[in-house]
Amino acid sequence: MTKLTHEAKGTFAIAPTPFHDDGRIDEKSIDRLTDFYAEIGCDGVTVLGIMGEAPKLEGAESEEVAKRFIKRAKNMQVIVGVSAPGFAAMRSLARASMDAGAAGVMIAPLPTLRTDDQITGYFKQAVEAVGTDIPWCLQDYPLTLNVIFTPGVIRKIVMDNPSCVMLKHEDWPGLEKISTLRGFQKDGSLRPLSILTGNGATFLDFEMERGADGAMTGYAFPEMLIDVVRLSKEGKRDAAHDLFDAHLPLIRYEQQPAIGLAxxxxxxxxxxxxxxxxxxxxxxxxxxxxxxxxxxxxxxxxRVDRRAHLQPQSSAAG
Structure with a gap:
């Protein structure tokens, strides 16, 4: 598997972790989910993120889930969320995932970080822990993690750590942040950086217009994300917005705190x-x-997208 670079673009689906009703990991559903992402044309898959229920897994289980997705992913790049309270666990999962063929890892800040110096210092230590040879994605998700990254702090993290090649942008409101970061690149103060956006795709329509390279989120119809990203890049603004607008009520419903993953x-x-x-x-x-x-x-x-025409009751086979 090729390693993650700043040229990454398109749609990286955030994968949920499938479980059986009794809480056991469902390997067959992992395979089916991975095959689905490949069949519809995802460029990558991100596993063990916040919506992947990563904190509920034991260390060995996290490695098992990551390796299962990686083995099944074929040509898709797999990014593994390795965030943890301690660097030892972070390093262990990062190294195991890369050895298995992951493209890179994703690192989020500890919720206790407050000052800019604390934030930048934390990521310097995290990179030292996992190894400077592992490309990684910086997760900026203040709505859940309660850590505020200014554009200047993001620039410093990226410039101080060459192995940081991607930003998962999930600030809200965050459109101006994307514009500011792209402005830094134009004036030469920020090196090239892939920006993929999250937040359940709530603002994907305008995020693409502000300069995002694509989506990294987990909406239940990733086909729509793929299409909106493509249409936006093709300059078909109305078509992109029409499709996005048709899905927006369901996107909003899925974004409810506490029950969104359900x-x-x-x-x-x-x-x-x-x-x-x-x-x-x-x-x-x-x-x-x-x-x-x-x-x-x-x-x-x-009514607009026939892919959403589902029977009232349906379940996976086998």
Whole structure:
């Protein structure tokens, strides 16, 4: 597998971790999910992220999940989330993942970081721990991690650490941040950097116009992300926005705090991609009323995008 570089672009699906109803890792659903991402044309897959329930896995399980995705990914690049409270666990997972063929790793800040010096110092230590030979993606997600990166801090992290080749941009509001970072590149104060965006794709339409290279998020219809990224790059603005707008109500519903992953897994199960919508405990679930609301939203999306035309009840085989 080729290593991650600053030229990475397109759509990297954030993969959930499939579980059986009793909490065991579901290897067959991992394979089916990976095959699905490849078949629809994803450029890469990011595993063991926040929506991948990584903190609920033991160290050996994390390696098992990462290696399973990597082995199945074929031509897709796999980025492995290695964030951990301690650097020993981070290094162990990073080295094991790269040895298995991962393209790179993703590192998020500790939620306790506050000052700019603390933030930049932390990532310098993290890079020293995992090794400067491993390309990595910086995760900027203040809504969940409560750590604020200014554009200047991001620039310093990237310039101080040559192995940082990608930013996962998930600030909100964050459109001006993308414009500022691209401005740094134009004036020569920031080296080339891949910028992929998250936040459940809530602002993907305008993020692409501000200079993002693509999407790295986990919406239940990654085909839409692929199409919006492509249409935006082709300059087909209205077509990109029309498709995005059709999915936006479901995107919004999936972005609800606490139950968002339950909604996403529910739809992926309805699509026959994963066998169970179960999360490992502690986890959330959605009520029968919520499921009916999702069905209604799917029926509305299907008016524009037939890929959302799903039967009220469906599950993965085998």
């Amino acid at each position: 909604v996403r897994k529910h739809v992926l199960q309805k699509r026959g991609i994963i066998a169970s919508s179960a999360q490992r405990k502690p986890g959330s679930s959605i009520s029968a009323i919520a499921k009916s609301e999702v069905d209604y939203l799917l029926s509305r999306v299907a």
